[in-house]
Amino acid sequence: MKTVRSAPQPGKARLTTSAMIASIAAEGQKTKPAPFGRALVELARSRPDVVGMTADLGKYTDLHIFAKEFPDRYYQMGMAEQLLFGAASGLAAEGFMPFATTYAVFASRRAYDFIHQTIAEEDRNVKIVCALPGLTSGYGPSHQAAEDLALFRAMPNMTVIDPCDAHEIEQLVPAIAAHQGPVYMRLLRGQVPVVLDEYDYKFELGKAKLIRDGKDVLIISSGIMTMRALEALQALKDDRVDAAVLHVPTIKPLDAETILREAGKSGRLVVVAENHTTIGGLGEAVAALLMRSGVHPPFRQIALPDEFLDAGALPTLHDRYGISTAEVARQIKQWL
Amino acid sequence: METLTNTPKLADRAYNIRRNALRMGEVQGQGYIAQALDISDVLAVAYFHAMRYRPEDPSWEDRDRFLLSNGHYAIALYAALIEAGIVPEEELETYGSDESRLPMSGMASYTPGMEMSGGSLGLGLSIAVGMSLGLKRKKSEARVYTLFSDGELDEGSVWEAIQSAGHYKLDNLIGIVDVNNQQADGPSTQVMAFEPLVEKLQAFGWFVQRIDGNDLDAVIAAFDAAKSHPEPKPRMIVADTLMGKGVPFLEQREKNHFIRVEQHEWQLALAALEAGRQV
Numbered sequence: 001m002k003t004v005r006s007a008p009q010p011g012k013a014r015l016t017t018s019a020m021i022a023s024i025a026a027e028g029q030k031t032k033p034a035p036f037g038r039a040l041v042e043l044a045r046s047r048p049d050v051v052g053m054t055a056d057l058g059k060y061t062d063l064h065i066f067a068k069e070f071p072d073r074y075y076q077m078g079m080a081e082q083l084l085f086g087a088a089s090g091l092a093a094e095g096f097m098p099f100a101t102t103y104a105v106f107a108s109r110r111a112y113d114f115i116h117q118t119i120a121e122e123d124r125n126v127k128i129v130c131a132l133p134g135l136t137s138g139y140g141p142s143h144q145a146a147e148d149l150a151l152f153r154a155m156p157n158m159t160v161i162d163p164c165d166a167h168e169i170e171q172l173v174p175a176i177a178a179h180q181g182p183v184y185m186r187l188l189r190g191q192v193p194v195v196l197d198e199y200d201y202k203f204e205l206g207k208a209k210l211i212r213d214g215k216d217v218l219i220i221s222s223g224i225m226t227m228r229a230l231e232a233l234q235a236l237k238d239d240r241v242d243a244a245v246l247h248v249p250t251i252k253p254l255d256a257e258t259i260l261r262e263a264g265k266s267g268r269l270v271v272v273a274e275n276h277t278t279i280g281g282l283g284e285a286v287a288a289l290l291m292r293s294g295v296h297p298p299f300r301q302i303a304l305p306d307e308f309l310d311a312g313a314l315p316t317l318h319d320r321y322g323i324s325t326a327e328v329a330r331q332i333k334q335w336l
Numbered sequence: 337m338e339t340l341t342n343t344p345k346l347a348d349r350a351y352n353i354r355r356n357a358l359r360m361g362e363v364q365g366q367g368y369i370a371q372a373l374d375i376s377d378v379l380a381v382a383y384f385h386a387m388r389y390r391p392e393d394p395s396w397e398d399r400d401r402f403l404l405s406n407g408h409y410a411i412a413l414y415a416a417l418i419e420a421g422i423v424p425e426e427e428l429e430t431y432g433s434d435e436s437r438l439p440m441s442g443m444a445s446y447t448p449g450m451e452m453s454g455g456s457l458g459l460g461l462s463i464a465v466g467m468s469l470g471l472k473r474k475k476s477e478a479r480v481y482t483l484f485s486d487g488e489l490d491e492g493s494v495w496e497a498i499q500s501a502g503h504y505k506l507d508n509l510i511g512i513v514d515v516n517n518q519q520a521d522g523p524s525t526q527v528m529a530f531e532p533l534v535e536k537l538q539a540f541g542w543f544v545q546r547i548d549g550n551d552l553d554a555v556i557a558a559f560d561a562a563k564s565h566p567e568p569k570p571r572m573i574v575a576d577t578l579m580g581k582g583v584p585f586l587e588q589r590e591k592n593h594f595i596r597v598e599q600h601e602w603q604l605a606l607a608a609l610e611a612g613r614q615v
């Protein structure tokens with residue numbers, strides 16, 4: 001017999017699930033609207049081979065901006081993710097460069113075989129751009145792509161990217177276009193936080209970048225967890241913890257040289273922080289690299305647990321699963 | 337609820353379902369309320385005319401199964417489950433809140449009476465095929481009802497299930513597709529041409545009826561015919577519906593997958609619903 005949860009206690013005020021189109025930006029944070037859509041329009045002006053494709057999520061992946069600017073270079077495939085990626089492969093075979101968008105869950109789970117066989121195996125020049133990466137939806141497991149990086153890392157030929165903010169997204173759109181071959185890119189959409197501009201950051205495909213140096217802890221992070229790590233620095237400093245932050249937007253191929261150089265400096269706890277399950281993402285990729293290379297710093301992982309995550313408000317869930325700024329700081333202090 | 341009864345009248349049931357949905361929408365401040373209003377008449381007939389179930393025992397072995405393939409319509413199904421006494425009315429105010437059993441996207445592990453976990457669209461009919469086969473194996477008289485949306489017609493998996501239901505002559509399977517002509521990026525007929533739907537479904541071996549899904553008498557007749565039809569075929573009800581039905585200012589609002597409703601409008605919507613009530 002089916003078991004369901006028990007009813008909640010009555011009368012307690014609770015947060016409500018934000019809409020799936022909600023921004024991950026904090027109240028008052030500096031943001032930019034639709035950095036991916038705008039950057040793609042810019043790119044397409046000089047690259048007539050660029051086409052945009054979606055599976056009924058143009059409005060929800062900022063591709064509608066491209067569609068408006070270049071209506072005859074835009075293909076609405078309907079809510080059919082398998083078709084989306086099969087057709088993207090076909091357009092790539094005919095010499096075009098499709099940017100194909102949907103949610104991360106549907107590219108990784110629904111369309112995996114189509115991407116594996118028609119795009120990765122054929123090494124087709126398709127850019128797969130997916131909103132709602134990791135835990136960025138309160139809708140429950142159907143919309144929470146906790147394992148997308150693991151799945152796409154495991155695919156030969158695939159380049160895998162987890163950007164932090166609008167500043168980075170703007171730069172990586174032309175960069176992945178310049179790279180010949182399939183790319184999986186996690187997308188932040190809508191009002192996207194701007195964080196890395198203050199650190200004089202420049203995106204380079206395949207390169208990890210030290211954003212801040214510090215002597216007690218090395219936080220190795222990707223995606224929004226780099227933003228969280230930077231936000232946690234103040235709380236750590238208040239407790240006299242001096243933390244370094246190494247941002248690793250390219251999950252595959254991994255920048256082994258930089259990671260080994262930083263993790264090899266003695267006396268620092270290494271913490272890998274990712275918006276992804278503990279299984280198969282940046283944390284395990286870094287751990288395996290260190291083991292294989294004979295580099296053995298104390299090592300900890302901040303990542304989502306190996307379980308089906310709850311539905312609910314994002315701030316509640318980020319606290320519950322340890323990826324909020326406060327939780328990042330708390331866990332690191334506890335490990336020192 | 338094992339014996340069918342028409343009291344209170346189905347129109348009252350539909351009204352109550354719409355009212356429950358609006359009250360939940362107010363809690364969350366936004367959501368799929370226009371869809372809930374368009375499908376309330378279908379749910380009223382399903383839960384208070386067609387289906388056999390026991391409110392106090394949602395897992396009763398002989399119940400008719402109801403699969404919500406379009407999980408984002410959960411607000412509508414919760415409204416019906418509350419009206420049916422399967423979900424307690426006081427939980428209504430927890431809709432979409434932390435710890436609630438009524439999450440914004442329907443999931444079987446959260447809610448009594450919810451038979452599948454949706455959210456990822458295009459899964460329901462496949463499950464329905466398996467359940468229908470299983471019920472036949474068990475020599476059960478129970479039926480499998482599956483509600484899905486016109487956007488789901490885009491998914492290949494939906495047509496795989498439609499083809500196999502025809503192949504296996506699943507006369508215990510009743511599909512209902514909500515043709516509200518809306519999906520995420522725009523009007524469904526423009527996003528991906530899916531007509532002529534009736535002819536396609538017939539060609540796949542289904543007994544098909546196309547009705548105005550907001551005409552209660554037509555909905556009742558369609559469910560009756562779907563149950564009593566003599567041919568060994570799966571049955572599909574193609575329900576053309578109007579988003580926002582029952583609240584004129586929402587019916588007229590620009591059609592959108594996610595309609596905007598301002599905070600002060602929820603009470604206005606309840607009042608408009610009440611004003612339009614036929615007694």
Ligand SMILES: Cc1ncc(C[n+]2csc(CCOP(=O)(O)OP(=O)(O)O)c2C)c(N)n1
Pocket residue numbers: 055056057079106110368371406408455456457458485486487488516518519520524592593594
């Ligand atoms: C497999 C899958 N792809 C994409 C989505 C994102 N999505 C959620 S609702 C929706 C529109 C589906 O059409 P429909 O249910 O007819 O929309 P509505 O009538 O509610 O506007 C889409 C594309 C999803 N939930 N599942």
Ligand SMILES: [Mg+2]
Pocket residue numbers: 485486487514515516517518519524
């Ligand atoms: Mg629809």
